[in-house]
Amino acid sequence: MPDRLGPPRETPLFKRITLIGLGLIGSSIARAVRHLKLAGTLVAADASPAVIARVSELGLADIATTDVAEAVTDADLVILCVPVGAYAEVAATIAPRLKPGAIVSDVGSVKAAAIAQLSPHIPPGVHLVPAHPVAGTEHSGPDAGFATLFIDRWSILTPTDDTDPAAVNAVRGFWRALGSNVEVMTAQHHDLVLAITSHVPHLIAYNIVGTAADLEEVTQSEVIKFSAGGFRDFTRIAASDPTMWRDVFLNNKEAVLEMLGRFNEDLAALQRAIRWGDGQTLFDLFTRTRAIRRNIIAVGQETPEPDFGRRRGEDSTGQ
């Protein structure tokens, strides 16, 4: 699988791109946009002065500012890369400064709530094209980003029926340039699929690490000391950003609760199989799940072993 971006473009895709939020995802986009010369001018805006100082030190943008409203002036493409809980505030701040014809997009992990929070603020003549790159790590902040993050990953676009197809195509072209495969679906479908493939797995990781930590007292600290591979993999996921994940669960409530209901039923069936010594049920499930893992690796959506979220080039300790 290619782990490099292609050569820089002769002509930029957009005259002016503004990224709002320069953490893991925003700074990864900034690095790729700079490398590929996708923007005539790249503007970076973040509410945190420390983040903006770091963006300037790292040379991630042509202009770096804490003035979010000023940052979108004359932008052709604005991408929100902030936690979903900050969307309404950011949208209200930028709305009066968006120029007609501009595209507003985002990278949020939930989509129906993203649209609900953004669309009331989008002025007539400005195009909202919600997006979600299904790529990331447990790290946060501008130092955590890397330009190859999106290569061979999926980016999902969730336009509404009213969205201008030309604007959807422009955003599709942007993510294709960053190396992603692009799929279009409804926000509701996205939220249901991601609830089971991403959100519930994170909740399970947070929960099992929390349960183990609570058991530390009775086991005299042996839980962490003797943690085997499986538990260690959960601790990586459970190290993910608390603000971002709080916002994901608060904003994809129905789908997560629906999937948790299914999960609890299946867990109860496994409990029953263990209680009654029904080895066949356990064996059949474990055989099916092993095939799923092998298939994921075969289609190249995963690095093989042992830590599927690590950056390309990192060793298995994530260093």
Ligand SMILES: NC(=O)C1=CN([C@@H]2O[C@H](COP(=O)(O)OP(=O)(O)OC[C@H]3O[C@@H](n4cnc5c(N)ncnc54)[C@H](O)[C@@H]3O)[C@@H](O)[C@H]2O)C=CC1
């Ligand atoms: N972390 C991951 O693996 C992935 C995250 N996402 C989505 O990307 C978005 C950003 O996540 P990360 O980059 O991981 O977060 P991060 O915590 O690394 O960065 C977020 C940045 O937003 C800034 N920010 C917060 N509120 C703001 C406001 N009101 N105005 C301006 N700036 C503000 C913060 O100062 C910070 O620099 C989230 O919506 C998340 O759901 C999507 C795919 C993967």
Ligand SMILES: O=C(O)C(=O)Cc1ccc(O)cc1
């Ligand atoms: O680090 C991991 O394993 C992830 O699952 C990263 C991730 C987190 C949130 C997303 O919306 C998409 C990808």
